[in-house]
Amino acid sequence: MSNKTTSTPAEVMPVYQSAEKIYPREMAGRYATFSRWSTVVLLGLFYLVPWLQYDDRQAVLFDLPARKFYLLGLTLWPQDFPFLALLLIIAAISLFFFTALLGRVWCGFACPQTVWTEAFIWMEQWTEGTRSQRMKLDKAPMSWNKFRRKFSKQFLWITFSLWTGYTFVGYFTPIREYGVELVNFQVGGWALFWTLFYGFATYGNAGYMREQVCKYMCPYARFQSAMFDRDTLIISYDESRGEPRGSRKRGVDYQARGLGDCIDCTLCVQVCPTGIDIRDGLQYECIACGACVDACNSVMDKMNYPRGLVRYTTEHAVTGEKTRIIRPRVIVYASLLTILVGSLVTAVALRTPVILDVLRDRNALYRELPSDLIENTYTIKLINQSNETREFVLTVDGLPGLELAGIPETILVEGGGVKSIPVRARMPRSEIRGSREIAFKATATDNPDVSRVAESRFVGPIG
């Protein structure tokens, strides 16, 4: 987009140089309020969820040491990995869907990078004050006041980061036990390592790198424009209304002097956390946080001009055309989402409560027993995916006279447990030639509907 003014704001007022530290100015307004709420709610959920209990255990726990995932009443095992994959695909398509409709709302209000940065900026403001106070403090020589403020900030940041690391690890290892171990200095090395690792990452990302992460490191920021069309909500400067921009005294008939609504106060630039000028048009650095909208609206109010010179709108709306919400792109994303969510729900609902795996012993093809029997050995793995202890009966079928030997009448597997047992199957020599398919079946004693069949092979002499 072209600049119609003869002087760019940077020449007029060097408030912002991209090579310098960005001191985003705090600005009250609709989007600032929304962002505050979204930070409180999302961070609140993050810090709270690992403490929730369900049935006397942690409600949400991805127990990596035990290789089990607990999600409320559901217990997932490594073999349920497809669910996780499906969930991730659903998350990705939801992101596409919301981006097509609402632009970068994810970036502005929900991304962990944004949310933690917001929290870190609050701590910075509590300890070091407003934007101008922070700039002055940084320029000032070291003094007791400066030391005290910087020290308080670091103390808050580091404490918060460590708590964040602790909470993060609490999603993967029982958080209450881990807390007790921490207090007693009995922590196993790796849990502590990951706590510090995640804590340090939070400290660096939210305290220092901030929106630089969005600018330089985020792949989504680079390709999000692929989901955009002229009906997508974006932050937009109304150029036809604002230009030519220029300063003026309040109450002056600026239109007579050939000026637009933009008074070139550069507040929109000062509040921008990525340091861009929204008046240059949509840029990939824009994370749609709405800070410039809040800033500009406050200025328009002061000038008694109508709000919305910078606003959340669509390209179609800016050019005076009609914005269509329902359009092919949105329909495609929405139907994909519906199908995927539907299949995930169905798959979880149809999940079998028992899994049976049969592994043929590879060391010996078969063994000939004195009584003209052929024997094959297997290792069976019985997984009870339900939460209650169950007994199972193991049977085998598929060849005449085939039977199991030396196994207990019932096999007890505790809730969520895995039992691995060696099994011998035998059959008369006369009935088997070469390799044949057989089927093992495990049936729960308390409910015959709870059963699972697993196929394997039985090998006999070829001749």
Next chain:
Amino acid sequence: MASDEYRGARKWSRNRQAIAIVVWISFLTGAIGTMLFFAFFDPVDLTGIFDPDLEVSRDAGYAAGFFFFWVLAAVSSALTAWLVRTAPKRDAKKQQ
């Protein structure tokens, strides 16, 4: 001190950008690789394949796996970034 403290928030040099991108993207790829790998293999089952006397706990196995995938992806990313950046420039005259 103050200026050092804020270096992260300044506009990044090309090298800094490249390092940050390589580290971060390989971290993500490494995390996905780790997730996929350990969904199918239990670190405890894998111990002893290199050295029968070696006993590794699950935690250590996961960590080793993650760093392995991270470093592997970082090497790939770094080489890619380096080759792209040091590729011979096309001759503008020949193009015309």
